[in-house]
Amino acid sequence: MRFTNAAASYIDERTSISGAVRELGRKIFPDHWSFMLGEVALYSFVVILISGTFLTFFFDPSMSHVHYEGSYAPLRGIEMSAAMASTLDISFDIRGGLLMRQVHHWAALLFVASIGLHMLRVFFTGAFRKPREINWVIGFVLFILAMAEGFTGYSLPDDLLSGNGLRIIDGMLKGFPIVGTWISYLLFGGEFPGLVVIPRLFVLHIMLLPAILIAALGLHLLLMVINKHTQFAGPGRTNENVVGVPVMPVFAAKAGGFFFVVFGVLVLIASFFQINPIWNYGPYDPSPVSAGTQPDWYIGFADGALRLVPPGWEFVLWGWTFSFNILVPVAILGLFIVIVAIYPFIEAWVTGDKREHHIAERPRNAPTRTAIGAAGVTFYAVLWAAASSDLMATHFRLSIEGVIHTLQALLFLGPLIAFLVTKRVCLALQKKDREIALHGYESGRIVRLPGGEYVEVHQPVSEYERWRLVSYEDYAPLMIRPNDQGRITLGMRMRAALSRWFFEDRISPATKGELEQGGHH
Amino acid sequence: MSAQRGGIHHNRSSLKEREDHSTMGIDSTTKDRRRTRAGRRHPLASVALILAGLVTTGGAYALFTSTATAGTANTAIVQQQLVEEGEALFAANCASCHGANAEGTGEGVSLHGVGAAAVDFQVGTGRMPMAAQGPQAEQKPVQFTEEQIDALAAYVASLAPGPEVPDESLFEGEADLANGGELFRINCAMCHNVAGAGGALTEGKWAPALMGVEPKHIYEAMITGPQNMPVFNDLNLSPEDKADIIAYLKYMEETPNVGGFGLGSLGPVSEGLFMWIFGLGAVVGVTVWIAARAN
Structure with a gap:
């Protein structure tokens, strides 16, 4: 006791750390399962760092040619790059190497997947609203960095699959008019594949990208602490407080345990399920392309966009080749991710809402936003599915042309249908909530009144439940008002139109007066 | 090699089983059904009759010649016998699409020059005879015995030269x-x-x-x-x-697969689906469990 006291004051006198510990230790985390998805991403990133460090001890990021002489018989004597040979050595000749490789790759898949799910949670609960818009953008940057990390890592072993992936990148770069060829030469140090791309990607993969990622991650967590965590509405939970458990000791213990659970799940998967068997793919050779060549799931949407382009979109004009088969999908994907990045600002402008929001909304209580999200998810899902069009054709006994044409149509119709259906479902759920708040649940008990009338007895909801049902923001469409100069600008008209589109159909929460009247109407 | 032998053995035994079933399977209900059908011959009766005839003559022939010394004249006769057997099988099973003389029709290609190897592959893997016209002949249980496939192959090979069944x-x-x-x-x-x-x-x-x-x-x-x-x-x-x-x-x-179950060896699609469904599914399950414990 005496020793710990002395040690603590020794450290505190030299670092003034007690202030930070007090601040952090008292930070409150509300309890909801969906608030832990970001944690999953964080923990899988730690697993990636640990397993990745192990791999760097043995991986040789060089494209110099060697003859493989390791233990995997079917590749012995084959010429390949040192990168591929060292990856094979990690898999077959280094103790624990294959497990670490598989942990690293599976953890990467979980990392990006959990970021995606975390973003969906934040989007659908409106947790990106003021004051958290900046943190949404930082989180978006993290998502892009995670994909870049994944893609560079996928390319490093220099096997057939990764080489094919790089070939697509090369083709996309070359699709840009005028500068494309030069950018490609710059990246590959001459004509594809060249001898420099693996060492360059290695530097990006283990140094530059992780450094930016960790910095952005630190900022992301710092802003989360500064902004406090959102919480769902409930008795005692207001926009001004955060109800939950403090970091010290409960949350820290839970989070620490959860880290090991995530780590354990990943090691378990890596022990029992093969991932990226590069020895099947063989060394990269520009001539063969295997059937069923796909990128890892998170790049799938981009691959799918390329697969859905109809034929004949490339033409030669004035001696230049215009590859709209590449430019159009790249432009559409670029537009899509930019909209994702700036969505908080778009919505803030449309609603004109400048207040701070710390209560996470239930998705049904923001029908238009939820519908926009559903449309976006559908759009992404169609592109994603398109990346596996060949596997859908073989496994469901379809013709690949039929699959592609269906997905082409769904790319446009799917988001539209998803928007309309989701909005109606949200409004219906809101109506149901309002009904329950006012009249309670249907009990199923039918009573005959003395006058002969039959009524069903309704069971009133508890205070706690009712709070959840009625506490949400009720927005109304903005009215067009002239500004100081007495004019109505085009921007105002657009904003009013969008606002009307957002909030025209709405179900207001039951008011206090209505609740007091209850069923007696 | 052992797999090959095993395959033949399997074919034979499965054929034998089939025969056993057909003899054992005649119980009262099937007899009743037969009686109602009296007057009409079973559509396969003629095939069965030809088969039975061929097998008995072939068997008798084999019995008679087994003691004799094998000579070129004998193999020529055996070959001729095989071709004739194959022709009969062809007429009964293949001619409706490939034509009576394997010259091809609108439904099936000409088989002149495809060789014994093509027949051995198509019939030996169950792709031919096709169950239905489709984009491609599907693999299904093999319909003939090894001897019958050899006979069919010998017949098709006798029409025009083509690749032989590899040694x-x-x-x-x-x-x-x-x-x-x-x-x-x-x-x-x-x-x-x-x-x-x-x-x-x-x-x-x-x-x-x-x-x-x-x-x-x-x-x-x-x-x-x-x-x-x-x-x-x-x-x-x-x-x-x-x-x-x-x-x-x-x-x-x-x-055996190095590194665990191969997930169908389909590459990143099955890996990604696995991670989304089982990996993320398990982790989300844990988050729900942890959050539930708090309440």
Whole structure:
């Protein structure tokens, strides 16, 4: 006791750390399962760092040619790059190497997947609203960095699959008019594949990208602490407080345990399920392309966009080749991710809402936003599915042309249908909530009144439940008002139109007066 | 080699089982059904009759000649016998699409010059006779015995010269796995996938999975180019190269997957789906559990 006291004051006198510990230790985390998805991403990133460090001890990021002489018989004597040979050595000749490789790759898949799910949670609960818009953008940057990390890592072993992936990148770069060829030469140090791309990607993969990622991650967590965590509405939970458990000791213990659970799940998967068997793919050779060549799931949407382009979109004009088969999908994907990045600002402008929001909304209580999200998810899902069009054709006994044409149509119709259906479902759920708040649940008990009338007895909801049902923001469409100069600008008209589109159909929460009247109407 | 023998044995035993079933299966209900059908011959009766006749004459012939010394005259006669048997089988099972003289019709191609190897592959893997017209002949349980397939092959081979059924010595013995793997990736993987898991082709056609295919049939596919497959002749891939490819495929088939379950060897799609459904599913399950414990 005496020793710990002395040690603590020794450290505190030299670092003034007690202030930070007090601040952090008292930070409150509300309890909801969906608030832990970001944690999953964080923990899988730690697993990636640990397993990745192990791999760097043995991986040789060089494209110099060697003859493989390791233990995997079917590749012995084959010429390949040192990168591929060292990856094979990690898999077959280094103790624990294959497990670490598989942990690293599976953890990467979980990392990006959990970021995606975390973003969906934040989007659908409106947790990106003021004051958290900046943190949404930082989180978006993290998502892009995670994909870049994944893609560079996928390319490093220099096997057939990764080489094919790089070939697509090369083709996309070359699709840009005028500068494309030069950018490609710059990246590959001459004509594809060249001898420099693996060492360059290695530097990006283990140094530059992780450094930016960790910095952005630190900022992301710092802003989360500064902004406090959102919480769902409930008795005692207001926009001004955060109800939950403090970091010290409960949350820290839970989070620490959860880290090991995530780590354990990943090691378990890596022990029992093969991932990226590069020895099947063989060394990269520009001539063969295997059937069923796909990128890892998170790049799938981009691959799918390329697969859905109809034929004949490339033409030669004035001696230049215009590859709209590449430019159009790249432009559409670029537009899509930019909209994702700036969505908080778009919505803030449309609603004109400048207040701070710390209560996470239930998705049904923001029908238009939820519908926009559903449309976006559908759009992404169609592109994603398109990346596996060949596997859908073989496994469901379809013709690949039929699959592609269906997905082409769904790319446009799917988001539209998803928007309309989701909005109606949200409004219906809101109506149901309002009904329950006012009249309670249907009990199923039918009573005959003395006058002969039959009524069903309704069971009133508890205070706690009712709070959840009625506490949400009720927005109304903005009215067009002239500004100081007495004019109505085009921007105002657009904003009013969008606002009307957002909030025209709405179900207001039951008011206090209505609740007091209850069923007696 | 052992797999090959096992395959034949399996065919024979399954045929025997089928016969047993048919004799044992005549109980009262089937008799009743037969009686109502009296007056009409079963559609397969004529085939059965021809078969029975051929088998008895063939069997008797074999009995008589077994003691005699084998000579060229005898093998010629045996061959002739086989061709005739094959012709009868052909007339009963194949002629409706391929034409009475295998000259081809609108429904099926001419078989002049396809050789014994093509017949042995198509019939020996159950692709022929086709159950229905479709984008591609589907693999299904083999319909004939090894002897019947040989007879059909002999008949088709007698029409015009074509590739012969390969001798087993062609794909036995020592092989260069590394060469086989490299040739497989360069020549085969673009349709059949690097792990031989199969892949999609245009218009509803597909390249089948290559695991569990007999070496003989792989070899025949390479020299005859069935369905949409191109022919890999001996100038393109020498017999040794073909043997190496077969050895590589057999190695992949017999060696346990390194690193755990292969998830169908379909690459990143099955890996991604697995992570989303089972990996993320498990982790989200844990988050729900942790949050629930708090309340």
